[in-house]
Amino acid sequence: MTPDLHLAVDWTACTAHGLCAELxxxxxTLDEWGYPLLDDTPLPREAVRRAGRAxxxxxxxxxxxxxxxxx
Amino acid sequence: xxxxxxxAAAVPHEVLPRLLPRTPLDLAAHTARYGPRxxxxxxxxxxxxxxxxxxxxxxxxxxxxIDSVAxxxxxxxxxxxxxxxxxxGEPASHKDATLLRLAPHLVxxxxxxxxxxxxxxxxxxxxxxxSGLLPGLRAALSERPGDRVSLAEVPRRFIxxxxxxxxxxLSGGNGLPRFPQPPTRERGVGGAPTLVQNVETLAQLALxxxxxxxxxxxxxxxxxxxxMLCTVHTAGTAPRVFEASAGTPLRRLFGPLPYPVQAVLVGxxxxxxxxxxxxxxRLAAADLGVPLGAGVxxxxxxxxxxxxxxxxxxxxxxxxxxxxxxxxxxGLPRIAAAFADLADPSRAAWAPGLLDDLAxxxxxxxxxxxxxxPDGTVRLVRSALTVFAAEAYAHQSGHCTAGNPTAVLPVxxxxxxxxxx
Numbered sequence: 001m002t003p004d005l006h007l008a009v010d011w012t013a014c015t016a017h018g019l020c021a022e023l024x025x026x027x028x029t030l031d032e033w034g035y036p037l038l039d040d041t042p043l044p045r046e047a048v049r050r051a052g053r054a055x056x057x058x059x060x061x062x063x064x065x066x067x068x069x070x071x
Numbered sequence: 072x073x074x075x076x077x078x079a080a081a082v083p084h085e086v087l088p089r090l091l092p093r094t095p096l097d098l099a100a101h102t103a104r105y106g107p108r109x110x111x112x113x114x115x116x117x118x119x120x121x122x123x124x125x126x127x128x129x130x131x132x133x134x135x136x137i138d139s140v141a142x143x144x145x146x147x148x149x150x151x152x153x154x155x156x157x158x159x160g161e162p163a164s165h166k167d168a169t170l171l172r173l174a175p176h177l178v179x180x181x182x183x184x185x186x187x188x189x190x191x192x193x194x195x196x197x198x199x200x201x202s203g204l205l206p207g208l209r210a211a212l213s214e215r216p217g218d219r220v221s222l223a224e225v226p227r228r229f230i231x232x233x234x235x236x237x238x239x240x241l242s243g244g245n246g247l248p249r250f251p252q253p254p255t256r257e258r259g260v261g262g263a264p265t266l267v268q269n270v271e272t273l274a275q276l277a278l279x280x281x282x283x284x285x286x287x288x289x290x291x292x293x294x295x296x297x298x299m300l301c302t303v304h305t306a307g308t309a310p311r312v313f314e315a316s317a318g319t320p321l322r323r324l325f326g327p328l329p330y331p332v333q334a335v336l337v338g339x340x341x342x343x344x345x346x347x348x349x350x351x352x353r354l355a356a357a358d359l360g361v362p363l364g365a366g367v368x369x370x371x372x373x374x375x376x377x378x379x380x381x382x383x384x385x386x387x388x389x390x391x392x393x394x395x396x397x398x399x400x401x402g403l404p405r406i407a408a409a410f411a412d413l414a415d416p417s418r419a420a421w422a423p424g425l426l427d428d429l430a431x432x433x434x435x436x437x438x439x440x441x442x443x444x445p446d447g448t449v450r451l452v453r454s455a456l457t458v459f460a461a462e463a464y465a466h467q468s469g470h471c472t473a474g475n476p477t478a479v480l481p482v483x484x485x486x487x488x489x490x491x492x
Contacts (some may be wrong), residue, residue, distance in 0.1 A: 011250070014396075031398070033402075
């Protein structure tokens with residue numbers, strides 16, 4: 001069961017490495033300071049696995065997969 | 072309104088103020104005026120019927136927060152904690168300090184009633200360092216030997232009262248907001264489910280528990296029931312704290328204004344500028360079309376520059392960023408600097424891209440932090456650019472229409488905020 005997973009960022013942890021934008025270019029772009037701009041609409045089922053890997057690869061673990069709507 | 076204690080049975084409190092006596096009430100005077108603290112039977116349902124919303128700025132329904140903390144406590148098997156939030160970080164707001172000075176027992180009643188209702192064994196009351204409120208609160212507590220409330224002072228910062236910052240500080244942390252997952256209602260002080268309520272909210276709760284939701288609703292509008300404390304700023308006079316019924320016309324709240332008004336600030340430094348016509352509207356979010364926040368209202372005289380006033384506030388807000396979240400850390404100083412340029416016609420005239428920059432940076436900080444500091448700051452920026460659009464155009468043409476440079480809005484000393492622990 002994967003009810004409405006979406007991407008989120010812990011802004012206190014993110015230090016603008018930018019890896020997320022390389023791993024998930026269709027979901028993440030970077031702003032003019034290098035911080036991620038997310039498409040935080042629910043992830044399609046086939047994208048969940050890759051998004052989870054990208055979250056695990058974030059050097060500071062700031063990228064999150066969240067179940068409920070939130071900031 | 073009298074300071075002479077009246078017998079409890081004769082206190083219908085149909086007239087305002089309900090919360091604010093003229094002079095501080097000790098326990099005997101408090102009990103004579105309001106009667107003893109009321110029990111907690113079905114508190115959540117009573118508050119739902121009353122329609123009490125949080126008075127700290129977010130106006131969240133109190134019964135829903137109580138229910139979710141109680142549910143989190145049941146799920147986790149941990150005893151919940153209650154925190155009375157008297158950290159009035161907003162420099163233009165004085166209502167919480169005024170309430171704690173004049174009616175400390177009302178806040179303590181509400182805190183203990185809320186604690187009983189959710190089965191909390193720990194209750195905190197937090198105020199800002201330097202507020203000078205602790206001695207009076209200690210004295211009030213010493214009159215109630217059976218009641219255990221721990222008093223705390225938190226760093227004097229705009230964001231210290233944010234619930235995750237506050238519960239973090241009470242847990243021995245640095246007092247900065249954190250990622251809101253899990254929320255404080257599930258993991259707050261010491262990791263326990265925690266109910267954080269503004270001190271005015273608790274005082275209102277203490278009276279609703281005594282007199283019932285029907286009584287509460289005899290003030291206010293049906294959509295925004297009850298009374299609320301406001302801090303009212305009129306240029307040239309000290310700010311005044313009033314208790315107003317929601318729905319009161321703003322002009323009546325301000326009283327006779329000694330000058331023509333250009334604009335009204337509603338909701339404080341995370342609030343909104345509105346055109347002077349707002350004076351003819353009523354004190355209600357639905358009527359004004361903007362959040363009331365913690366009830367700060369200011370009337371800007373026609374001879375001042377709204378851009379200059381906003382620029383001063385934005386500089387302060389940028390300094391008050393905790394600097395944790397990239398978009399806020401990068402965006403707020405840029406927004407403040409661009410707005411300072413806009414406020415100075417000699418610089419604004421040479422920078423045609425200022426408005427575009429402000430719009431873009433506002434979009435980049437909004438919703439991209441763990442607390443609402445960037446969102447509230449952007450609300451102020453956008454409302455200023457709307458209400459003072461003609462003035463911005465004048466500045467970009469090289470001149471300012473204001474004749475009086477005297478500042479209206481209070482901004483603390485221009486130094487950086489208290490260092491982190």
